[in-house]
Structure formats: C-alpha cells, structure tokens
Amino acid sequence: PADVEILGRSTWTLLHSIAATYPTTPTPNEQNDLKSFMGLFAKLYPCWFCAEDFQRYIKKEEPRVSTRDEFGNWLCEAHNEVNKKLGKPTFDCSKWQERWRTGWKD
C-alpha cells in the first residue's frame, strides 16, 4: 500500500503537470497524442487494480482534450473519482490551474 501511495502521488503530479503545459489551443495531432497517451497510460499503470478501474473510467468518461482547461478539468474529475473511492476529500476543480500551473494566490 505504501508503494501504491508514493506511485500515486508522483503520478498525479506528472499528469496534472502535463495538463498545465498542454497548449491552450492544441492541434488535432496534439489532441490525438494526448488521447493515445492517456489510453496507453491506463493500460500500463503499474498498479494493476488501479489500472483496471482507471481503464473502465476512461471508457465511460472519454478524455476531453480539445483545450488545456478542458483537459485539466477532465483530469481533476478523474482524480476526484479516485479520491471518492478512497474516502479522500474531493478537490474543487475550478482551482486546478492555481494548484498545478499558476500557483496559489497567497
């Protein structure tokens, strides 16, 4: 379980950072790359029970990749789904850029 938590925290940092640096207006190619990445990520994530649930989630809620903010919000909702499953508090997705891109205001 400790490994699953360390892996999880690092991975969310990577994923939210990808959202933060994703173009505001991505080209069709960039959108396809991100979609492919998320699909492959869900298959290869090295926590098998996490990966199973995440693959199911991605099938139900397809990654929205048409703008940075859209993807950031989609990812925040996906993360909240895992938070709920684990009994953790959910995150206010209107604040995803502040947390992962621009920094908190105070």
Ligand code: FAD
């Ligand atoms: P984390 O959930 O790792 O979050 C790190 C930081 O992100 C938080 O401190 C907060 O500042 C910020 N944050 C929190 N929620 C959001 C949000 N919605 N949007 C943006 N930022 C946010 N663990 C399991 O035990 N079982 C599982 O099935 C499981 N599935 C996972 C699936 C995936 C795809 C990933 C990446 C991880 C999964 N994990 C799973 C790990 C779990 O989500 C946590 O990473 C781990 O429990 C450590 O939690 P944490 O409290 O450090 O915060």
